[in-house]
Amino acid sequence: MPYVADTIAHLNRTSPAQHEFYQACEEVLLSLRPLLDNDPKYRKYGIIDRIVEPERQIMFRVAWVDDRGQVQVNKGYRVQFNSALGPYKGGIRFHPSVNAGIIKFLGFEQIFKNALTGLAIGGGKGGSNFDPKGKSEQEIMRFCQAFMNELYRHVGATVDVPAGDIGVGAREIGYMYGQYKKLTGSYEGVLTGKGLKWGGSLGRKEATGYGTVYFADNMLRDIGESLEGKQCAVSGAGNVAIYTVEKLYHFGAKPITVSDSSGFVHDPAGIDLALLKQVKEVERTSLAEYAKRRGGVRFVPVSDYPAGRNLVWSVPCDAAFPSATQNELNGEDAKELLKNGCTLVAEGANMPSTQEAVEAFLAANILYGPGKAANAGGVATSQLEMAQNASMQQWTFEEVDSKLQRIMAGIYQSASETAREFGAERNLVLGANIAGFRKVADAMIEQGVV
Numbered sequence: 001m002p003y004v005a006d007t008i009a010h011l012n013r014t015s016p017a018q019h020e021f022y023q024a025c026e027e028v029l030l031s032l033r034p035l036l037d038n039d040p041k042y043r044k045y046g047i048i049d050r051i052v053e054p055e056r057q058i059m060f061r062v063a064w065v066d067d068r069g070q071v072q073v074n075k076g077y078r079v080q081f082n083s084a085l086g087p088y089k090g091g092i093r094f095h096p097s098v099n100a101g102i103i104k105f106l107g108f109e110q111i112f113k114n115a116l117t118g119l120a121i122g123g124g125k126g127g128s129n130f131d132p133k134g135k136s137e138q139e140i141m142r143f144c145q146a147f148m149n150e151l152y153r154h155v156g157a158t159v160d161v162p163a164g165d166i167g168v169g170a171r172e173i174g175y176m177y178g179q180y181k182k183l184t185g186s187y188e189g190v191l192t193g194k195g196l197k198w199g200g201s202l203g204r205k206e207a208t209g210y211g212t213v214y215f216a217d218n219m220l221r222d223i224g225e226s227l228e229g230k231q232c233a234v235s236g237a238g239n240v241a242i243y244t245v246e247k248l249y250h251f252g253a254k255p256i257t258v259s260d261s262s263g264f265v266h267d268p269a270g271i272d273l274a275l276l277k278q279v280k281e282v283e284r285t286s287l288a289e290y291a292k293r294r295g296g297v298r299f300v301p302v303s304d305y306p307a308g309r310n311l312v313w314s315v316p317c318d319a320a321f322p323s324a325t326q327n328e329l330n331g332e333d334a335k336e337l338l339k340n341g342c343t344l345v346a347e348g349a350n351m352p353s354t355q356e357a358v359e360a361f362l363a364a365n366i367l368y369g370p371g372k373a374a375n376a377g378g379v380a381t382s383q384l385e386m387a388q389n390a391s392m393q394q395w396t397f398e399e400v401d402s403k404l405q406r407i408m409a410g411i412y413q414s415a416s417e418t419a420r421e422f423g424a425e426r427n428l429v430l431g432a433n434i435a436g437f438r439k440v441a442d443a444m445i446e447q448g449v450v
Contacts, residue, residue, distance in 0.1 A: 003036070004029045007048060018101030020326060024108050024351060025052050027358070031433035034422040046449070047441045054107060056080040058154055059100065062128055064146040066139055075099075076147055078126035078154055078162075081107040084443040087158050088124030089114055089379060091165030094172065097325075098127045105326070106165075109350055110379070112436030113372040116411045117380040124160055126151070132167050144175035152180050157188040157389070163382045164193040166325065169239065170205070189389030192382035196394075201385035203400035204378075209243025209348060210401070211377015211408050212321060212369075216346040217251060218412035219367040219428075228252040233317040233342075234271075235259045235310070236324035237280050237287055240348045240375070244321050245271050257312050259324060262286040263301040264312040267294065309333060316340040323348030331356030338364050347371035362427060373415050373432040380407045 007029060008022055015021065029048070036042055058078040066072050077100060080088045090110040093103075103125050111123030130143055155162060164173055173193045180190055194200035203210075213227070220226055230253045234241050237260040245255040254270045260280075265271075265287050272294055279290045291299035305311050313320065313333040320342050322329050326349065329337075334357035337345070345361055346369040347353065353361070361368040381404055388394055411432075418438075419431030 003043070003048060007052060011052060015101070015104070018104055020105040020351070021101045021108065023327075023355065024105040027351075027355060027429070028108075028112065028433050028437065031430045032437055034424075034430070035434050035438065041445065042441055045445050047444060050444065051082065051111070051437075051441065052108070054079045054081045054104065055083060056154075057100075057104075060150040062130065062143065062146050062150070064139075064142045067136055074128050074130045074143070076126075076128045076150060077103045078151060078160070079103050079107040079124060080154070080160055081123045081125070082111045082440060083122035084440050084447060085115055086120035086122050087156075088160035089121035089163070089382065090123060090125040091127075091163045092168045092172075092176075093125070093127035093165035094130045094132050094167030095127070096129050096131045098129045102326075103127055106350055109372050111440055112433060113376045114379055115436040115439045116373055116414060116432060117376050117383065117407055118410055118414075119380060119383040119407075121379065121383050124162070125165075126162055127165065127168075130167075132172070140172065141175045144172050145179040148176045148179040149183070151176075152183045155180075155190055157190050157386070161189065161382070161386060162191055163379070164239075166238065169193070170195055170200075189386050192385040194385070199385075199389050201381060201388055201400055202395065202397040203404065204381050204385055205239060206243040206246070207381035207400075207404055208240045208375050208378030209245070209323070210247045211380065211404055212240070212244055212323070212346050212348040212374050213247035213251060214377065214405055214408040215369050215374040215412055216319065216321075216344060216367075218409055219344065219346070219369055222412075222416065223367075226251070227319070230254070230318040230344075231256055231316070232319045232321060233257045233312060233315050233337075234321045234323055234348075235264070235312045235328060235352070236322075236349065237276065238324075240378075241321075241323040242273075242276060242280065244323050244348050245273055245276065248321075249273065253319070255321075256317065257315050258287065258290075259310075259312045260287050261302065262288055263299055263304070265291055266298040266300075266315050267296070269296060313337050314340075317342055319344040319346070321346055321348050322352035324352065325349055326351045327354050329353045329357050331360060333357060334360035338366070343367065345369065346374045348375050350375065358429060362429065365426060367426070368428060369412075370429050370432055372436065373411050373428060376411055377404050377408055380404060
């Protein structure tokens with residue numbers, strides 16, 4: 001497959017030291033071989049060369065003043081990757097690990113994830129290396145306002161509609177939206193994940209976690225099984241993980257782990273959802289506090305993890321839901337999961353499994369839902385928020401959740417049917433990548449070389 005090696009070599013030269021971006025591109029391009037071998041039009045129109053290059057990359061300085069009166073400077077990013085299907089759509093991440101390569105990998109994944117939803121949204125992503133942890137409310141507000149002082153020039157309800165991501169929840173969205181409104185004098189749906197009192201959608205907070213579980217349910221129902229009674233390992237303790245835990249309980253499953261940057265909790269009786277929400281959503285503290293208040297649990301600090309391992313995946317389980325961050329589950333972790341009897345992996349985070357882990361899951365022929373398919377419920381519900389904003393309505397939670405269930409079933413059907421079309425039944429990596437790519441690529445061809 002020389003086109004893959006040539007493309008990755010070209011990206012190494014033109015976008016140096018962006019390893020997560022190369023990884024995301026390689027994973028997609030390798031999956032496309034059956035399509036590209038069967039249909040030469042995608043090479044004829046230069047789609048591969050065009051689709052790996054963002055339409056626009058915006059980098060900017062974010063200067064703000066902390067509570068001590070000291071000026072702090074962070075980097076800000078917005079990558080508007082592809083608008084063939086609609087306005088750019090993708091979250092904003094505030095985390096010290098953020099750099100240009102992280103944002104590009106996330107934006108690239110977003111193109112195909114958004115295409116799979118069947119909704120009119122293109123792919124983009126943004127963020128900053130700002131760390132909200134340990135910052136006061138006033139510091140977070142000042143940073144968000146400073147960030148929006150630059151970003152507002154590049155976004156709009158029919159241009160680019162950011163949402164939240166790691167480190168960016170309803171609080172941060174509120175501060176950015178208030179600043180956007182002040183700068184532009186316009187009250188429009190330029191951000192999603194807004195508060196319910198001012199344009200937000202019921203169900204948006206729950207959507208990514210709920211959607212991942214709906215996707216897992218679709219995988220299981222296709223083989224005559226269900227989530228009922230299954231022991232489930234969940235990583236993360238943010239928005240995605242919390243609502244994955246909640247929806248697993250709705251299906252009669254038992255989530256037994258959660259994790260954060262301090263370590264992981266194994267709760268054999270089942271994660272106490274109310275306590276988890278209190279510790280992470282209200283108090284915004286670490287899972288060590290959860291362990292202090294909950295009897296019969298095991299808390300393992302990150303300092304006790306062996307080098308290169310994530311011990312949350314050492315807990316025996318029937319199903320795993322990686323819901324924290326990229327590359328959190330490596331080849332050794334995958335072997336441990338498989339050895340302990342895990343037969344389903346549904347990714348709530350973006351690219352949480354390394355290529356070695358993905359290959360192990362596919363070789364074992366377990367049910368594996370890649371992030372661009374399994375976690376698309378969040379961005380899908382963001383688009384539903386955009387639709388509500390455009391029509392000046394607010395739908396009920398039941399209406400939004402019903403639409404989310406149909407969207408996730410549609411994504412599963414599209415990915416599984418495409419996999420079967422190319423003789424790779426149960427390979428939802430190939431199915432999701434080809435289904436998403438084909439939709440975007442065909443639109444790019446019809447719109448000309450732009």
